[in-house]
Amino acid sequence: MRRSRPLLLLLLLLLLxxxxxxxxAHRPAGDGVVISQAxxxxxQAIRHDLADPYGFxxxxxxxxxxxxxxxxxxxxxxxxxxxxxxxPWRGLGGTLSQRGLGQxxxxxxxxxxxxxxxxxxxxxxxxxxxxxxVYLFNNRFSGAVPASIGGCLALQSFDASNNRLTGAIxxxxxxxxxxxxxxxxxNALSDEIPAEVAASASxxxxxxxxxxxxxxIPDAFAPSTKSPSKLLNKESITGTYQLVFLSLAHxxxxxxxxxxxAKLTKLQDLDLSGNNLNGTIPAExxxxxxxxxxxxxxxxxxxxxxxxxxxxxxGEPAFTGNIxxxxxxxxxxxxxxxxxxxxxxxSPAEESRGxxxxxxxxxxxxxxxxxxxxxxxxxxxxxxxxxxxxxxxxSGTAAGARSGKQQVAKDAAxxxxxxxGRGEKPGSGAAEVESGGDVGGKLVHFDGPLAxxxxxxxxxxxxIMGKSTYGTVYKATLEDGSLVAVKRxxxxxxxxxxxxxxxxxxxxxxxxxxxxxxxxxxxGPKGEKLLVFDYMPKGSLTSFLHAxxxxxxxxxxxxxxxxxxxxxxxxxxxxxxxxxxxxxxASNVLLDEQCNPKISDxxxxxxxxxxxxxxxxxxxxxxxxxxPELSKLKKANAKTDVYSLGVIILELxxxxxxxxxxxxxxxxxxxxxxxxxxWTSEVFDLELMRDAAAGPVGDELMDTLKLALHCVxxxxxxxxxxxxxxxxxxxxxxxxxxxxxxSEEGAGEHVPAAPAGDDE
Ligand SMILES: *[C@@H]1O[C@H](CO)[C@@H](O)[C@H](O)[C@H]1NC(C)=O
Ligand SMILES: *[C@@H]1O[C@H](CO)[C@@H](O)[C@H](O)[C@H]1NC(C)=O
Ligand SMILES: *[C@@H]1O[C@H](CO)[C@@H](O)[C@H](O)[C@H]1NC(C)=O
Ligand SMILES: *[C@@H]1O[C@H](CO)[C@@H](O)[C@H](O)[C@H]1NC(C)=O
Ligand SMILES: *[C@@H]1O[C@H](CO)[C@@H](O)[C@H](O)[C@H]1NC(C)=O
Ligand SMILES: *[C@@H]1O[C@H](CO)[C@@H](O)[C@H](O)[C@H]1NC(C)=O
Ligand SMILES: *[C@@H]1O[C@H](CO)[C@@H](O)[C@H](O)[C@H]1NC(C)=O
Ligand SMILES: *[C@@H]1O[C@H](CO)[C@@H](O)[C@H](O)[C@H]1NC(C)=O
Numbered sequence: 001m002r003r004s005r006p007l008l009l010l011l012l013l014l015l016l017x018x019x020x021x022x023x024x025a026h027r028p029a030g031d032g033v034v035i036s037q038a039x040x041x042x043x044q045a046i047r048h049d050l051a052d053p054y055g056f057x058x059x060x061x062x063x064x065x066x067x068x069x070x071x072x073x074x075x076x077x078x079x080x081x082x083x084x085x086x087x088p089w090r091g092l093g094g095t096l097s098q099r100g101l102g103q104x105x106x107x108x109x110x111x112x113x114x115x116x117x118x119x120x121x122x123x124x125x126x127x128x129x130x131x132x133x134v135y136l137f138n139n140r141f142s143g144a145v146p147a148s149i150g151g152c153l154a155l156q157s158f159d160a161s162n163n164r165l166t167g168a169i170x171x172x173x174x175x176x177x178x179x180x181x182x183x184x185x186x187n188a189l190s191d192e193i194p195a196e197v198a199a200s201a202s203x204x205x206x207x208x209x210x211x212x213x214x215x216x217i218p219d220a221f222a223p224s225t226k227s228p229s230k231l232l233n234k235e236s237i238t239g240t241y242q243l244v245f246l247s248l249a250h251x252x253x254x255x256x257x258x259x260x261x262a263k264l265t266k267l268q269d270l271d272l273s274g275n276n277l278n279g280t281i282p283a284e285x286x287x288x289x290x291x292x293x294x295x296x297x298x299x300x301x302x303x304x305x306x307x308x309x310x311x312x313x314x315g316e317p318a319f320t321g322n323i324x325x326x327x328x329x330x331x332x333x334x335x336x337x338x339x340x341x342x343x344x345x346x347s348p349a350e351e352s353r354g355x356x357x358x359x360x361x362x363x364x365x366x367x368x369x370x371x372x373x374x375x376x377x378x379x380x381x382x383x384x385x386x387x388x389x390x391x392x393x394x395s396g397t398a399a400g401a402r403s404g405k406q407q408v409a410k411d412a413a414x415x416x417x418x419x420x421g422r423g424e425k426p427g428s429g430a431a432e433v434e435s436g437g438d439v440g441g442k443l444v445h446f447d448g449p450l451a452x453x454x455x456x457x458x459x460x461x462x463x464i465m466g467k468s469t470y471g472t473v474y475k476a477t478l479e480d481g482s483l484v485a486v487k488r489x490x491x492x493x494x495x496x497x498x499x500x501x502x503x504x505x506x507x508x509x510x511x512x513x514x515x516x517x518x519x520x521x522x523x524g525p526k527g528e529k530l531l532v533f534d535y536m537p538k539g540s541l542t543s544f545l546h547a548x549x550x551x552x553x554x555x556x557x558x559x560x561x562x563x564x565x566x567x568x569x570x571x572x573x574x575x576x577x578x579x580x581x582x583x584x585x586a587s588n589v590l591l592d593e594q595c596n597p598k599i600s601d602x603x604x605x606x607x608x609x610x611x612x613x614x615x616x617x618x619x620x621x622x623x624x625x626x627x628p629e630l631s632k633l634k635k636a637n638a639k640t641d642v643y644s645l646g647v648i649i650l651e652l653x654x655x656x657x658x659x660x661x662x663x664x665x666x667x668x669x670x671x672x673x674x675x676x677x678x679w680t681s682e683v684f685d686l687e688l689m690r691d692a693a694a695g696p697v698g699d700e701l702m703d704t705l706k707l708a709l710h711c712v713x714x715x716x717x718x719x720x721x722x723x724x725x726x727x728x729x730x731x732x733x734x735x736x737x738x739x740x741x742x743s744e745e746g747a748g749e750h751v752p753a754a755p756a757g758d759d760e
Contacts, residue, residue: 033068033077033079033080034064034065034068034080035064035065035067035068035077035080035081035082036080036081038103038105039067039077039080039081039082039103039104039105039106040064040067041100041103042082042097042099042100042101042102042103042104043060043064043067043072043075043082043100043104044060044064044100045097045099045100045103046085046096046097046100046101047060047100048097048100049094049095049096049097049100050092050093050094050095050096050097050117051092051093051094052090052091052092052093052094053091053093054090054091056073056074056087056090056091056092057073057087057090057092059071059072059073060072060073060075067082068080068082073087074086074087074090078106081104081105081106082104082106082107083106083107083108083109083130084107084108084109084110084111085104085107085109085110085111085112086109086111087111087112087115088111088112088113088114088115088135089113089114089115090115091115091116092112092115092116092117093115093116093117093118094117094118094119095117095118095119095120096112096117096119096121096122096141097122098120098122098123098124099124101122101124101125101128102122102124102127102128104128105127105128105129105130106128106130107128107130107131108130108131108132108133108154109131109132109133109134109135110125110131110133110134110135110136111133111135112135112136112139113135113136113137113138113139113159114137114138114139115138115139116139116140117136117139117140117141118139118140118141118142119141119142119143120141120142120143120144120146121136121141121143121145121146121160121165122146123146123147123148124148125146125148125149125152126146126147126148126149126150126151126152127148127151128152129152129153129154130154131152131154131155132154132155132156132157132178133155133156133157133158134149134155134157134158134159134160135157135159136159136160136163137159137160137161137162137163137183138161138162138163139162139163140163140164141160141163141164141165142163142164142165142166143165143166143167144165144166144167144168144170145160145165145167145169145170145173145184145189146170147170147171147172147173148172149172149173149176150170150172150173150174150175150176151172151175151176152176153176153177153178154178155176155178155179156178156179156180156181157179157180157181158173158176158179158181158182158183159181159182159183160183160184160187161183161184161185161186161187161207162185162186162187163186163187164187164188165184165187165188165189166187166188166189166190167189167190167191168189168190168191168192168194169184169189169191169193169194169197169208169213170194171194171195171196171197172196173194173196173197174194174196174197174199174200176202177201177202178202179200179202179203180202180203180204180205181203181204181205182197182203182205182206182207183205183207184207184208184211185207185208185209185210185211185247186209186210186211187210187211188211188212189208189211189212189213190211190212190213190214191213191214191215192213192214192215192216192218193208193213193215193217193218193248193253194218195218195220196220197218198217198218198220198221198260199218199220199221199222203243204242204243204244204245205243205244205245205686206243206245206246206247207245207246207247208247208248208251209247209248209249209250209251209271210249210250210251211250211251212251212252213248213251213252213253214251214252214253214254215253215254215255216253216254216255216256216258217248217253217255217257217258217272217277218258219258219259219260220258220260221243221258221260221261221263221264222260222263242264242265242266242267243264243266243267244266244267244268244269244686245267245268245269245686246261246264246267246269246270246271247269247270247271248271248272248275249271249272249273249274249275249296250273250274250275251274251275252275252276253272253275253276253277254275254276254277254278255277255278255279256277256278256279256280256282257272257277257279257281257282257285257297257302258282259282259284261282261285261288262282262284262285262287262288264288265287265288265291266291267288267291267292268291268292268293268294268686269292269293269294269295269686270288270292270294270295270296271294271295271296272296272297272300273296273297273298273299273300273321274298274299274300275299275300276300276301277297277300277301277302278300278301278302278303279302279303279304280302280303280304280305281297281302281304281306281307281310281325282307283307285307285310286307286308286309286310289307289309289310289312289313292310292313292314292550293548293550293551293553293687294314294550294551295310295313295314295318295550296314296317296318297318297319297322298317298318298319298320298321298322299320299321299322300321300322301322301323301324302319302322302324302325303322303324303325304324304325304326304334305325305326305327305334306319306325306326306327306328308327310328311327311328311329313550314550314551315328315329316328316329316332441454441522441523441524441525441528442454442522442523443457443520443521443522444501444504444505444508444520444521444522444523445519445520446508446509446517446518446519446520447508447509447511448517448519448520448534450482450484450519450520450532452478452479452480452520454522456478456479457476457478457486457520457522457530457532459479460476460477460478460479460484460486461476461477462474462475462476462477462486463475465485466587468601469493470487470489470490470493470601470604470608471487471488471489471490472487472488473485473486473487473488474486474487474488475535483535484519484532484533484534484535485532485533485534485535485536486530486531486532486533487530487531487532487533488528488529488530489529489530489531489607489608491527491528491529493608493609494529494607494608494609495607495608495609497523500523500529500607501523503603503606503607504518504521504531504607506603506606507602507603507604507606507607508520508521510573510577510579510602510603512568512569512572512573513565513568513569513596513598514565514566514568514569514572514596514597514598514599515569515572515573515598515599515602516533516534516536516590516598516599516600516601516602517533517534518531518532518533519532519533519534520532529607533600534598536590536591536592536598537592537593538590538591538592538593538595539590539591540586540587540588540589540590540591541562541586541587541589541590541591541597541648541651542585542586542587542657543587544591544595545586545651545652545655546657553687554687555687556688556700556701558595559652559653559688560700560704560729560732561595561596561597562589562591562595562597562652563648563649563652563704563729564726564729564730565596565597565598566589566597566599566645566648567645567722567725567726567729568726569597569598569599570584570599570641570642570645570722570725571721571722571723571725571726573599573602573641573722574638574641574721574722574723575722575723577603579602579603579606580636580637580638580640580641581599581601581602581603581636581641581644582605582636582640582641583601583604583605583636584599584625584641584644584645584648585623585625585644585648586625586648586651586658587623588600588601589648605636623658623659624647624657624658624659624660624661624666624667625643625644625647625648625658626640626643626644627639627640627643627644627716628714629716637716638721638722639716639717639719640716641722642711642719642720642721642722642725643711643712643716643719645711645722645725646668646708646709646710646711646712646719646725647667647668647711647712649704649707649708649711650667650668650671650705650708650709650712651667653683653684653685653688653701653704653705653708654667654671654683654684654685655685655686655687655688656670656685668709668712670683671683671705671708671709672709675705675709683705684701684705688701700732703728703732704729704732707720707725707728707729707732711725
C-alpha cells in the first residue's frame, strides 16, 4: 500500500516526460537512468529534515534529474534507485526522516557517521530489504534501537555506537540472519542482553560495551553448526560464523560468566571488565587461551582461582579489581586448593602456603640447574669439536691439501689477527678469502662489518632457529658477543664446490636495505657448507604476526612499512639483479629492530641442485604462497614471486595465515569470495578496524586490498610487476591526507572495488 502511490507517480512521469528519460540516457556519469520518483521524494524528505550548516547538500537542488548522475553529493544509484547514501563527517544536524528513508527501497548502505544528527533511528529501515550496512556512529540519535531492523534480511553491519540510545536491545535484531557486526557501544541501553543475540548464528563482532545493561550474561553462546540462512545460497561461506569479538565491558551485568562462552572457539577478544560479575571464571575458558588475543575481566566481583593458562598469557592487568580472585600473579596465590591430593597430613592454610612458595622456589632452582647443565654440555661439545677439527688438520689430511689454492696459516692466532686486520678496512664489495687455517676449510668474507675467523665461527655457541628444505638455521654468538645467523646447507643437495662458489660470489655482492645480506660462507673440508647472514632480532614476519604476545597489536603503519619494504626488496631483486626468488613466504621475510623487512633465502636456489628446488616449490605451495600455475610450470618466475608478494600483503591485511584454508579456499580465494559478496570490511584484521575507526585508514585498507588481489590474480599476465606494486603502495601512504577532509569515509563500511549495485 505504502509504495503504490510513488509507483503510480513514476509511471506518470515516464508517460508524460519521455524526452527527459531520453536525454538522461546520454548523461556521461551514472548509469543513465533518471531517479525514480519515489526515491526522489525520499531524498527530498531526508534533505528537508536534515540541517546542513556547511552546505554539503547544496548540490541536491534541481528537479532531481541529476540526482543519479553523480551530481548529488553522497548519492549512488543503480537503475534509477538510490543504493547508497554516504555522507560522513559533514556536520549534518537535524533528524533522519522516517518517511524519506522508507521510500528508498533499494538502499544498501546508509553511512551518516560522525555528524550531529539527533532524534530516533527510523524504524522504516526495517522495510528496506536490500540494506546491508548501517553506519550511524558518533551522532546524537536517541530513543530505542528499532526492533524492525530484524526484518532486514540482508543486513550485515549495524553500527550505532556512541549515540544516546536508550531502552532495551530488541531480541528481534537477531532475526537478521546475515548480521555479522553489531556495535551498540557507548549508548545508554538498559535491561538484559537478549539470549537471542548471544545465540545469534551469524554474529562475528558484538560490542555492547559502555551501556547500562543489567542482569546476567545469557548462557546461550553457541557455535553455529547449521547454515545461518537458507537465503544465503552460497554454501562456501556458511559455517564460519562464530563470535571473534565480544565486549560487554562497563555495564552493570551481574551473575556468573557463562560456561557457554567456552564454545566460542574462534574468539579473539573478550572484554567483560567493569561489571558486577561474580562466581568463578569457568575452567573451560582456559581452552580458549590459544586463540584469544586479548582478555579482560578486571573490575568485577569474581572469586576463586584463575585458569592457569589465562593467568599465564594475560597476567595481572586482565584480572585486577576482583578482590576474591586468586592465582593470576605472584602476589595473589590461591589458598591450598583441595585438588592436588597431598600425601602429607593436612596442614593449616598458612603452612601450606609456605610450602607452596618453597616448591616454586625449588622449581626455579631445578630449571636453572637444567639450563646451566645444557649450557655446560653445549660448551663441552663445542670444545670437543674444536679439538677434533684441530687435531685432524694438524695431522695434515688430504682435505687440507685438496683445497690447495689457499695458503694454510700455521696457527689460529695468526689467522684471527689477519682477519681482524682486514675487518677494519672492509673491501669495497670484493670478497675476502681466508684460508680455513688449522681447521682445513675455507672461509670467504664479503663486504660488511663482521670480522671472524673460521675458528670463531665453528666454536660459536649456537642454537637452532629453524629448519627448511635447504638446511638448518642457527643463531650463533661469536666470541666478541656479536650475533649472526648461520645457515648450514644440506650437503647432498648443494651444487659442487666450483659452481657453488661462483654463485655464492654473486649473492655475496647483493646489498639492499630490504634484502638480507650474505656476509660470508664457509666450505668445510668434508663438504660442509655454511652461509653467514646478519641476525634479525625480530625474527620472521610469520612469528611477528601470528605468534605474538597478547595485547600487542600490530598497527597499520607498521604493516604498511613491511609491505612496502618487501615490495622494494623484490623489485630490486627482479629489476637490478635479475634474480627470481622462487620461495617468497612470510617466514622468509625477516624484521630488524625497527620492523624494516629484509627478504631472505633469495638466490639460494642457485646454490642448490634442481631436485632440491622442486622440493622447495612444493613446500611453498603447501604454505599457501605458491602461484597456481606452478603446479604445471615447475619453475618459478617473476610473476609467481609477485603472487607470493600478494599473499603476504593479504596476510598483513587479514591477519590470517595462508597455510590455513577456510572452507576449502586458500587465502586469495577466500578474500575474493568475500569481496564479491560485498562484505569487504569483514576481511580485515579486527585490529586494523580499530585503527580505521580512529582515522582515514579505511580507504588505504581498501586500496591496498585491491592491489593485493591484483597480485594474486590467477592469470599471471594480469599481475603487476614488483616495481609497479611498490609504486602503487607508495601512493597509498598510510597516515596521509589528515582526517579532516569531508570526503574521508569512516571505519569498516567500504563497499568493494565495484560500486554498490552493479550486479543487478
Ligand atoms: C545545483 O548545485 C550545483 C553544484 O553545487 C551547481 O553547479 C548548480 O548550478 C546548481 N543548480 C541550481 C539550479 O541551483
Ligand atoms: C523476529 O522473529 C520472531 C520469531 O521468529 C518473530 O516473532 C518476530 O516478529 C520477528 N521480528 C521481526 C522484526 O522480524
Ligand atoms: C564500537 O564502537 C565504538 C565507538 O564508536 C568503538 O570505539 C569500538 O572500537 C567499536 N567496536 C568494534 C568492535 O569495532
Ligand atoms: C541504569 O539502570 C538503572 C536501572 O537498571 C537505573 O536506575 C539507572 O539510573 C540507569 N543509569 C543510567 C545512567 O541510565
Ligand atoms: C552472585 O550474585 C547474585 C546476586 O547478585 C547472588 O544471588 C549469587 O549467589 C552470587 N553468586 C556467587 C557465587 O557469589
Ligand atoms: C576444556 O576444558 C575442560 C576443563 O578445563 C576440559 O575438561 C575439557 O576437556 C576441555 N575441552 C576441550 C575441547 O579441550
Ligand atoms: C561480591 O560478592 C560477595 C559474595 O560473593 C558479596 O558478599 C559482596 O557484597 C559482593 N561485592 C560487591 C561489591 O558486589
Ligand atoms: C582491562 O579493563 C580495565 C577496565 O576497563 C582497564 O582499565 C584495563 O586497562 C584493561 N586491561 C587490559 C590489559 O586491557
